[in-house]
Amino acid sequence: MEIKIKIPEELAFIKQTPNIDWSILVNKIIKSKLSEIVLLKKGLAKSKLTEEDVEEFTDEINTSLSQRYNEM
Numbered sequence: 001m002e003i004k005i006k007i008p009e010e011l012a013f014i015k016q017t018p019n020i021d022w023s024i025l026v027n028k029i030i031k032s033k034l035s036e037i038v039l040l041k042k043g044l045a046k047s048k049l050t051e052e053d054v055e056e057f058t059d060e061i062n063t064s065l066s067q068r069y070n071e072m
Contacts, residue, residue, distance in 0.1 A: 005026070007015065014020075049057075 003026070
């Protein structure tokens with residue numbers, strides 16, 4: 001399989017970086033991210049939380065972060 005990526009302008013400097021095998025680098029990054037996804041899915045599959053529990057937990061986190069931000 002071949003994947004084509006577009007480098008954003010803010011990362012244009014990497015085009016001038018010599019001696020990097022981009023294929024190997026991107027391959028490692030993709031494998032790492034896919035491994036993280038697999039671990040997350042395994043963890044979620046074992047979770048006993050309901051959607052309502054998750055929403056409540058998320059609301060509590062958002063409220064806490066909002067309060068912390070406002071105190072700055």
